[in-house]
Amino acid sequence: MATPAGGGAALCGPLLDYKTEKFALTRNRRVGLLHRLLQLAVLGYVLGYGRPAAPLYSAAPRPRAGLTAPPVRRWVFVVRRGYQDTDAAPRVSVVTKLKGVSVSRPEDARRRLWDAADFSRPPQGENVLFLVTNFIVTDRQVQGTCPESPSVLDGICMEDVDCSVGNPVVHGNGIKTGRCVMFNSTHSTCEIFGWCPVENDTLPRKPLLAEAENFTLFIKNTVNFTKFNFSKGNTLQTNDPTYFKTCMYDPFFSPSCPVFRIRDMVEAAGETFGALALMGGSISVRIEWDCDLDWPAAHCQPRYSFILLDRRYNFRTASYYWDSKRQHYRSLLKLYGIRFDISVHGQAGKFGIIPAAVSFGTGIAFLGTATIICDMVLLYLDAKADLYWKEKFEEAKPPKGKKAAAAEAQRAGQDLGDAQQCALE
Numbered sequence: 001m002a003t004p005a006g007g008g009a010a011l012c013g014p015l016l017d018y019k020t021e022k023f024a025l026t027r028n029r030r031v032g033l034l035h036r037l038l039q040l041a042v043l044g045y046v047l048g049y050g051r052p053a054a055p056l057y058s059a060a061p062r063p064r065a066g067l068t069a070p071p072v073r074r075w076v077f078v079v080r081r082g083y084q085d086t087d088a089a090p091r092v093s094v095v096t097k098l099k100g101v102s103v104s105r106p107e108d109a110r111r112r113l114w115d116a117a118d119f120s121r122p123p124q125g126e127n128v129l130f131l132v133t134n135f136i137v138t139d140r141q142v143q144g145t146c147p148e149s150p151s152v153l154d155g156i157c158m159e160d161v162d163c164s165v166g167n168p169v170v171h172g173n174g175i176k177t178g179r180c181v182m183f184n185s186t187h188s189t190c191e192i193f194g195w196c197p198v199e200n201d202t203l204p205r206k207p208l209l210a211e212a213e214n215f216t217l218f219i220k221n222t223v224n225f226t227k228f229n230f231s232k233g234n235t236l237q238t239n240d241p242t243y244f245k246t247c248m249y250d251p252f253f254s255p256s257c258p259v260f261r262i263r264d265m266v267e268a269a270g271e272t273f274g275a276l277a278l279m280g281g282s283i284s285v286r287i288e289w290d291c292d293l294d295w296p297a298a299h300c301q302p303r304y305s306f307i308l309l310d311r312r313y314n315f316r317t318a319s320y321y322w323d324s325k326r327q328h329y330r331s332l333l334k335l336y337g338i339r340f341d342i343s344v345h346g347q348a349g350k351f352g353i354i355p356a357a358v359s360f361g362t363g364i365a366f367l368g369t370a371t372i373i374c375d376m377v378l379l380y381l382d383a384k385a386d387l388y389w390k391e392k393f394e395e396a397k398p399p400k401g402k403k404a405a406a407a408e409a410q411r412a413g414q415d416l417g418d419a420q421q422c423a424l425e
Contacts, residue, residue, distance in 0.1 A: 024391045038370035046363040082359035084349030087227035092344040094127040100215030104208040127342040133277035134207040134336035138200045141330050146196035150187035163190035173198045207277035213263035223289050225348040234258045234302045269306040280313035280336040289346030313339050
């Protein structure tokens with residue numbers, strides 16, 4: 001069936017129409033006020049006021065009084081720096097050093113001096129280190145046979161058949177020999193082949209290295225933002241060789257002295273040193289760099305935060321030696337202490353044409369949403385929506401030719417004559 005030419009024009013006509021904006025001044029106070037409020041809200045979002053900048057020394061969840069810098073209010077547009085090109089993957093270097101001396105059991109003959117080579121693991125200083133605060137010693141162990149500890153469930157026995165020859169003791173200290181022997185007057189355990197006597201598991205009631213709370217941790221950190229060829233360290237560039245031996249970190253007076261007292265770090269993480277030193281624990285040290293390279297390099301300073309990760313941490317180590325009779329011995333140490341995990345994060349920004357243009361265009365686009373919302377209110381929600389609709393949308397018709405105008409005038413005259421005849425009838 002053929003489609004009339006007029007039908008095709010009717011179908012394609014709306015597709016080929018062009019719409020242009022028409023500005024109509026509306027004396028509507030409520031919509032005008034809404035428009036201004038929306039514009040202010042968009043400007044507040046783009047510029048934004050009221051987000052405090054992070055302090056140079058923060059703690060979670062309970063910071064120690066006196067160690068946090070007061071928050072400074074800044075423009076969010078400046079803080080987020082949407083006009084800058086950024087580098088969020090710096091290359092980092094971390095070097096640590098622990099300093100301090102402590103004596104365990106100073107009241108008896110078993111006292112021992114601990115210095116940096118003893119209580120620091122590993123000794124070379126990395127981004128993960130361990131500070132010994134408590135320990136259990138099992139001295140002069142030699143390989144041989146002895147009763148298993150009654151604290152090991154798999155080692156408890158009533159007779160020899162409970163101790164299968166050659167089977168290791170589950171969570172124990174050696175291999176079963178097949179004999180059930182008396183450990184003491186109240187307990188009988190399987191005899192084992194291993195390091196004897198078995199490990200001592202009596203934990204001291206107080207940390208043996210309580211003086212470690214006054215030890216200091218030196219954290220040297222350097223970041224390199226390769227995108228901008230910019231490097232910065234957290235230490236003060238000074239020719240004074242005694243500066244880092246006498247200074248202590250303070251966010252106001254010594255922000256470039258990364259020497260921290262252990263007690264302050266533990267308390268900044270929300271725990272007391274005495275409670276954490278007894279059974280050990282793990283603390284995360286987070287260093288954050290947020291550098292605005294449009295300002296001098298002196299404004300690029302790190303922020304430190306401390307988070308308690310775990311309240312128990314220990315491991316075992318041993319030292320081996322031979323006596324005068326060529327007997328092989330070892331001293332077993334179960335070390336409790338604080339593990340510090342140091343992580344470095346950062347970003348740097350510098351003015352760039354492309355990011356600035358994108359941010360500016362985004363702000364302009366957001367301002368346009370205020371007009372769209374107000375149009376929706378006028379055209380669909382206002383009591384005079386019909387009037388506003390007619391004023392906003394108007395069809396503009398092109399001028400007609402002479403033949404079309406004459407035909408239209410003739411039709412109009414005919415319609416007028418028909419109307420007059422009907423009135424006479």
